[in-house]
Amino acid sequence: xxxxxxxxxxxxxxxxxxxxxxxxxxxxxxxxxxxxxxxxxxxxxxxxxxxxxxxxxxxxxxxxxxxxxxxxxxxxxxxxxxxxxxxxxxxxxxxxxxxxxxxxxxxxxxxxxxxxxxxxxxxxxxxxxxxxxxxxxxxxxxxxxxxxxxxxxxxxxxxxxxxxxxxxxxxxxxxxxxxxxxxxxxxxxxxxxxxxxxxxxxxxxxxxx
Amino acid sequence: xxxxxxxxxxxxxxxxxxxxxxxxxxxxxxxxxxxxxxxxxxxxxxxxxxxxxxxxxxxxxxxxxxxxxxxxxxxxxxxxxxxxxxxxxxxxxxxxxxxxxxxxxxxxxxxxxxxxxxxxxxxxxxxxxxxxxxxxxxxxxxxxxxxxxxxxxxxxxxxxxxxxxxxxxxxxxxxxxxxxxxxxxxxxxxxxxxxxxxxxxxxxxxxxx
DNA sequence: TTGTATATTGACCAGATGGTCAATATACCG
DNA sequence: CGGTATATTGACCATCTGGTCAATATACAA
Numbered sequence: 001x002x003x004x005x006x007x008x009x010x011x012x013x014x015x016x017x018x019x020x021x022x023x024x025x026x027x028x029x030x031x032x033x034x035x036x037x038x039x040x041x042x043x044x045x046x047x048x049x050x051x052x053x054x055x056x057x058x059x060x061x062x063x064x065x066x067x068x069x070x071x072x073x074x075x076x077x078x079x080x081x082x083x084x085x086x087x088x089x090x091x092x093x094x095x096x097x098x099x100x101x102x103x104x105x106x107x108x109x110x111x112x113x114x115x116x117x118x119x120x121x122x123x124x125x126x127x128x129x130x131x132x133x134x135x136x137x138x139x140x141x142x143x144x145x146x147x148x149x150x151x152x153x154x155x156x157x158x159x160x161x162x163x164x165x166x167x168x169x170x171x172x173x174x175x176x177x178x179x180x181x182x183x184x185x186x187x188x189x190x191x192x193x194x195x196x197x198x199x200x201x202x203x204x205x206x207x208x209x
Numbered sequence: 210x211x212x213x214x215x216x217x218x219x220x221x222x223x224x225x226x227x228x229x230x231x232x233x234x235x236x237x238x239x240x241x242x243x244x245x246x247x248x249x250x251x252x253x254x255x256x257x258x259x260x261x262x263x264x265x266x267x268x269x270x271x272x273x274x275x276x277x278x279x280x281x282x283x284x285x286x287x288x289x290x291x292x293x294x295x296x297x298x299x300x301x302x303x304x305x306x307x308x309x310x311x312x313x314x315x316x317x318x319x320x321x322x323x324x325x326x327x328x329x330x331x332x333x334x335x336x337x338x339x340x341x342x343x344x345x346x347x348x349x350x351x352x353x354x355x356x357x358x359x360x361x362x363x364x365x366x367x368x369x370x371x372x373x374x375x376x377x378x379x380x381x382x383x384x385x386x387x388x389x390x391x392x393x394x395x396x397x398x399x400x401x402x403x404x405x406x407x408x409x410x411x412x413x414x415x416x417x418x
Numbered sequence: 419t420t421g422t423a424t425a426t427t428g429a430c431c432a433g434a435t436g437g438t439c440a441a442t443a444t445a446c447c448g
Numbered sequence: 449c450g451g452t453a454t455a456t457t458g459a460c461c462a463t464c465t466g467g468t469c470a471a472t473a474t475a476c477a478a
Contacts, residue, residue: 032241035464035466036465036466049425108324130389152404153404155388159376171323171372191365198412199412205411255456256437257458260436261456429468441459447450447451
């Protein structure tokens with residue numbers, strides 16, 4: 001294409017169609033078990049056309065990961081040093097529960113990548129994550145130092161929030177089977193957020209906001 | 210074979226060699242992405258010999274799942290109705306943290322299976338799980354009814370314990386990256402158990418035993 | 419309309435995949 | 449020893465895999 005008419009946020013329409021199809025398919029079975037053919041089928045185009053936009057499978061997968069991280073970061077809430085810890089953590093928990101609900105496939109794709117050793121995740125991304133945890137930990141530690149909450153390991157607290165919220169996206173099948181439901185409903189999601197916020201905050205010596 | 214000398218707990222030595230190799234390999238990349246050839250290589254035998262013991266890949270995978278569940282169930286702690294909830298939940302959390310440490314590959318294999326929709330998990334197994342959760346929930350509910358702990362949803366409490374403990378096995382790569390460690394050490398595992406027990410118990414209005 | 423850059427497509431390739439089979443080797447029993 | 453049930457093995461097959469390529473179609477600028 002030689003004009004901008006076809007561009008949406010800097011990328012072709014077709015490019016994004018393929019990316020969407022790839023996210024969906026990679027999240028089902030992970031990188032290796034997903035074939036370029038099924039991605040092409042889902043996108044409704046011949047396989048050779050996928051290779052026209054993405055030079056190979058590895059490249060497509062990395063672009064998928066990057067694309068997801070952008071969405072992820074955009075919806076990530078920041079917590080501030082001078083905030084009330086109960087308010088900040090409550091908001092953080094609720095944001096992650098909703099993210100697991102609205103972006104469940106992305107969550108599963110990521111979970112898959114990490115379970116299998118995060119071989120395709122760039123080193124710089126891992127460093128980003130490390131830095132993110134370090135920043136939040138420092139804020140939590142400051143709350144502890146000023147006696148606003150119990151002395152709990154901040155890093156493990158972050159892990160606890162991550163794991164308990166993501167569980168509902170990654171293990172959706174198991175959760176729905178046990179709850180005997182066909183799918184999540186919005187009110188259930190609120191109930192989950194209420195439960196996690198209540199237990200985790202009280203567990204840190206905080207009162208629900 | 211026509212004698213029992215080769216039998217170990219009703220199964221051939223070779224049979225178990227293959228099963229071990231299969232557990233290891235399936236846990237790396239999941240069902241579809243794992244080839245019979247790499248399983249054979251790990252077992253140190255030709256691929257055709259694997260097919261002599263297991264009629265096909267699907268069959269081998271199911272046997273692997275069953276084998277894991279047996280080990281799993283064997284090391285599963287029961288909680289009793291008349292127990293002190295703090296003692297019982299503390300023991301449950303510690304048992305699961307240790308299990309995630311000693312049987313990390315099994316945990317990952319299972320996580321993988323569930324993330325991908327639990328297509329290979331038999332219906333009866335899902336029912337078993339449902340019943341297990343129902344039983345434990347009833348005990349937790351009785352603790353709540355007798356005022357021994359806060360009124361929290363028992364099922365979500367079980368999910369919280371599952372997710373937070375399993376996280377350290379399934380997302381090992383991520384956890385170790387963030388903690389800047391090469392591998393888990395036994396004392397770290399105890400620290401994790403202490404943290405989770407402390408926060409979750411307090412979060413339910415219980416005092417650490 | 420025509421020329422040219424961009425897109426689309428089916429045919430094709432080498433290698434890997436799950437699975438089969440007949441030939442051979444091994445172990446045990448009489 | 450010889451006979452027979454059990455194991456082991458390499459060769460083989462149809463199908464699928466990621467990836468390439470030349471032929472064609474489309475869009476647009478002049």
